[in-house]
Structure formats: C-alpha cells, structure tokens
Amino acid sequence: MxxxxxxxxxxxxxxxxxxxxxxxxxxRLPMPGELLVALSQHLGAPAKALKAKGDTVVKGEKIGEASGFISADVHSPVSGTIKEIRKVTLANSIKCDAYVIVPDSEQPxxxxxxxxxxxxxxxxxxxxxxxxxxxxxxxxxxxxxxxxxxxxxxxxxxxxxxxxxxxxxxxxxxxxxxxxxxxxxxxxxxxxxxxxxxxxxxxxxxxxxxxxxxxxxxxxxxxxxxxxxxxxxxxxxxxxxxxxxxxxxxxxxxxxxxxxxxxxxxxxxxxxxxxxxxxxxxxxxxxxxxxxxxxxxxxxxxxxxxxxxxxxxxxxxxxxxxxxxxxxxxxxxxxxxxxxxxxxxxxxxxxxxxxxxxKKYRSTACLNCGRCVAACPIGLMPAKLYRYITNGEYETAMQTSLMDCKECGCCAFVCPAQLPLVHTMKTGKKLGRKKK
Ligand code: SF4
Ligand code: SF4
Structure with missing residues (x-):
C-alpha cells in the first residue's frame, strides 16, 4: 500500500x-455600521497613517503606508468617512492606531x-x-x-x-x-x-x-x-x-x-x-x-x-x-x-x-513520562525547558534551543500533568531575550 x-x-x-x-x-457579511481598520495588521512595522479624521475614503484606496522593509500597506475596505483615529487592542494583544470608518450607504x-x-x-x-x-x-x-x-x-x-x-x-x-x-x-x-x-x-x-x-x-x-x-x-x-x-x-x-x-x-x-x-x-x-x-x-x-x-x-x-x-x-x-x-x-x-x-484538571508535577518529547515536531525537550524556565535558568533554556520552539502546543496537548508548557515557553523566550 x-x-x-x-x-x-x-x-x-x-x-x-x-x-x-x-x-x-x-x-457575504451585510455592511457593518462601523469598521476599525488597524494600522498594524501584519508582521513588522505598523503602517503610517495617510488619512485624518473627517477625510473621505474610497473602497480599495491606500490609507496606510508601509513604514519599513518588513511592513505592508493598508487599504480602505469601504467608501466612507473617517470618524476618528483610535487606539485599539487586537486579538493578539498588539495595541495600535486604527481608523474608525463609517461606510457610505452605496458602495462601488x-x-x-x-x-x-x-x-x-x-x-x-x-x-x-x-x-x-x-x-x-x-x-x-x-x-x-x-x-x-x-x-x-x-x-x-x-x-x-x-x-x-x-x-x-x-x-x-x-x-x-x-x-x-x-x-x-x-x-x-x-x-x-x-x-x-x-x-x-x-x-x-x-x-x-x-x-x-x-x-x-x-x-x-x-x-x-x-x-x-x-x-x-x-x-x-x-x-x-x-x-x-x-x-x-x-x-x-x-x-x-x-x-x-x-x-x-x-x-x-x-x-x-x-x-x-x-x-x-x-x-x-x-x-x-x-x-x-x-x-x-x-x-x-x-x-x-x-x-x-x-x-x-x-x-x-x-x-x-x-x-x-x-x-x-x-x-x-x-x-x-x-x-x-x-x-x-x-x-x-x-x-x-x-x-x-x-473539563478542568489541576496541574500536577511532571511525571517524566516523555510524551512531550515524542510529540514535539522540532525535537525539543519540553519538560526540560519547562524546568529550566520555572527555575529562572533562562540562559540554559536558550542554550537548549528554546528559541526553536514554534509554540505549536503539541507538548501541552499530550501532557498528562496538564502543565502550562506553551505559556511557559513564551515567557521563557521573552525573559531569555531580555537577559541576553
Ligand atoms: S510548543 Fe514548542 S516545545 Fe512544545 S511541542 Fe511545540 S515546538 Fe515543541
Ligand atoms: S508530557 Fe508533561 S508530564 Fe510528561 S514529561 Fe512532558 S511535561 Fe512531564
């Protein structure tokens, strides 16, 4: 076979x-009454605002300009009027400016x-x-x-x-x-x-x-x-x-x-x-x-x-x-x-x-079962990394390839001890970078 x-x-x-x-x-979604078009919705530097409060915009028009090598332009999804520019928090916790756009009743x-x-x-x-x-x-x-x-x-x-x-x-x-x-x-x-x-x-x-x-x-x-x-x-x-x-x-x-x-x-x-x-x-x-x-x-x-x-x-x-x-x-x-x-x-x-x-289960201590190691697609040792990070040994975690972690969640998915492995990897990366 x-x-x-x-x-x-x-x-x-x-x-x-x-x-x-x-x-x-x-x-197709019926046209919403108001849109919040963020200037940072790509990896890299946020786009630079090209419009101001009170400006009218046309569907498809560029309203934010890429501001670095890794950045992207932003376009208006509708014809309408910019009510204001406001700070928003996106689902990934990034805070950035966003246009509040009120769409026209007729769209091209x-x-x-x-x-x-x-x-x-x-x-x-x-x-x-x-x-x-x-x-x-x-x-x-x-x-x-x-x-x-x-x-x-x-x-x-x-x-x-x-x-x-x-x-x-x-x-x-x-x-x-x-x-x-x-x-x-x-x-x-x-x-x-x-x-x-x-x-x-x-x-x-x-x-x-x-x-x-x-x-x-x-x-x-x-x-x-x-x-x-x-x-x-x-x-x-x-x-x-x-x-x-x-x-x-x-x-x-x-x-x-x-x-x-x-x-x-x-x-x-x-x-x-x-x-x-x-x-x-x-x-x-x-x-x-x-x-x-x-x-x-x-x-x-x-x-x-x-x-x-x-x-x-x-x-x-x-x-x-x-x-x-x-x-x-x-x-x-x-x-x-x-x-x-x-x-x-x-x-x-x-x-x-x-x-x-x-159903919620309480986390227990690591059982040393090795399931996380078998599940990791990168070949890391999540239990070991978890131990280093929770002990504050960030440099050792970095030397043990912490930065290769994709945050895919496979280790946490199989962990019978319900340890917050991905969350710990994320924190370890952040603190490890700071210590460098
Ligand atoms: S979250 Fe990181 S350590 Fe866990 S399985 Fe994915 S790559 Fe491996
Ligand atoms: S899967 Fe969980 S309990 Fe098993 S070794 Fe990894 S961290 Fe420990």
Missing part, C-alpha cells in the same frame, strides 16, 4: 471539529476587467503585490512582497502552497479551495513565476478529499504544472518546516528559512489574494473567516471587510447558542484568546471560535 506523505518527527492528532462549518458556503462595484499577468515581468508583478498590501493569510501575516523577493544568490526550486489547514475547527481555506480554487491556483502560478520556481506543489490534508479532487480537476483542465498532494492528517503540518518535509522531503535546519532549502511556501488564501491583486486589481481589504465552535448558533464561513468587529460577525451567525468558555481568534492550538467582542478582524483573522467549557 502506498504511504500517505506527512512529516516524520512528533506531531499530534486533535479532533478536527470541522463539522460545524465545513458545509457552509462562503456568505469591483471592476470586472481582468489583467493579463503572463505578459508581465516578475518585478512588475511583485510591485503590484506590494501596492495591494498582500500578506500571509494563514495567520502569520508576513508581507508577501518580501517573501517573494528572492535574493540574487538564492534559487527557488519549489513553490509550495499550504492547503493543509491543520488547526481544528477552521474551514475558511477549505471553502476557498472549493469555491475559489481556480483563482487560488492561478495565484499560485503567478507567485511561482515571480520566484522562478520550477516545481509547484500544493499539500492538502486527507480530511478534505473533495478539495483535493476539485483542485486536481482544475489542474487537469487548465494544464497547470501543479502537483496536488494529499497528506496524512497530523498537526502542525501547516507549519512551513513540517509542510516542506511532508511535500518535498526537505528539512529546514535550525535558524534557517524555506529559501535556504530552495523553497517558498504560501497559504492557499494568500494565493487567492495574489490572484485578486494582479488580475482583478483588488487590494487586500476583505477576507474569508470561519466563525465556528460549539457555542455559535449558526456557524458560517464569511467574507467580511477587514476591520469588521467580532460582534458583527457573531450577530450574523445568530450569536451564542450557549455561554462560551473562551473566544479565540485563529485556531485553538495557536490562536489568541480574546474577551472584547469589539476587537476588529485583521488580514490574519482566519477564524473566530466560541468554545464550550472543557
């Missing part, structure tokens, strides 16, 4: 819980004309991706124009599309695959052209058989040189390191990047955004988000303007069916818990989860 590809080291199998929203086709339609990208040079395509504010849509929000800028001394052999969506509950990428698959694959062709990659591979976990079949059909019909690869279900396969091992059998050494092993990785939602930027001339001002979990009355996959408040998304889904224990932005393994429903969605918001209370 043929082996189903996956990564080799560690990993866990949480329940995928995608059943709540996987059958829900993408629905998107032009339907399509641009031809095949005749354009890679540099021209890259410049448009930068101008349209495209960032990684899987949650990392790394500016796409930086990722796709390949230094002269590097060569890209493989462009790998991340269609894994290994975080439980989330189904936004799955719906993009089914409903915008043609666009996303054309976006992958554009990105591959920019990087000069000779191979294009898309990795998708086997819990999306119809997604795999649909993309294979498109590839066949269009004659695209894209390999669609079904992967065994295993978390955290969506991480670049694990995805490259699973799809092209390359290992990224500690402290190195995919580019160092001849690869570039982009999420399927990012490929869709690249298509929209280049072919439809549409800046990144809206995205698909899964609003799901046991406590959501009517879970949905929603296309909503960036800056939509979580309260508007919840209302569209009929609110809570029962009191959630917590709300999470992103997936349950690596997402961010937040409490204020006025928190706005950003370019990286892949999910809004409302999760039911779980």
């Amino acid at each position: 043929q082996r189903i590809p996956t990564f080799s080291k560690g990993g866990v199998h949480p329940d995928d819980n995608k059943v709540y929203s996987r059958e829900q086709a993408i629905e 339609e998107l032009p339907t004309e399509k641009a031809d990208w095949k005749s354009q040079e890679p540099a021209e395509l890259l410049a448009q991706i930068k101008d349209m504010g495209i960032v990684g849509m899987g949650g990392a929000t790394f500016p796409a124009h930086v990722k796709l800028s390949i230094p002269k001394d590097k060569k890209v052999e493989a462009f790998v599309v991340n269609g894994v969506e290994c975080e439980p509950y989330l189904t936004a990428d799955y719906r993009i695959m089914l409903e915008r698959g043609e666009q996303a694959l054309e976006g992958a062709m554009i990105a591959a052209k920019i990087t000069g990659a000779s191979r294009i591979i898309i990795g998708i976990e086997m819990n999306k058989p119809d997604g795999i079949a649909h993309l294979k059909d498109i590839v066949k019909e269009k004659g695209y040189p894209i390999e669609v690869v079904g992967l065994k279900m295993k978390y955290p396969q969506g991480d670049e390191k694990q995805l490259l091992k699973a799809t092209i059998n390359r290992e990224i050494p500690s402290g190195k990047l995919p580019l160092d092993v001849g690869a570039v990785v982009a999420n399927i939602g990012t490929c869709n955004a690249i298509y929209e930027a280049i072919v439809l001339k549409k800046s990144l001002y809206e995205r698909v988000i899964s609003v799901t979990g046991e406590c959501i009355a009517h879970p949905k996959n929603i296309i909503a303007p960036i800056g939509t408040k979580m309260s508007d998304l919840l209302e569209f889904c009929g609110g809570f069916s029962s009191e959630p224990e917590k709300m999470v932005s992103g997936g349950p393994m690596m997402g961010f818990s937040f409490y204020d429903t006025e928190t706005p969605m950003t370019k990286g918001s892949s999910g809004l989860l409302a999760l039911e209370p779980k």
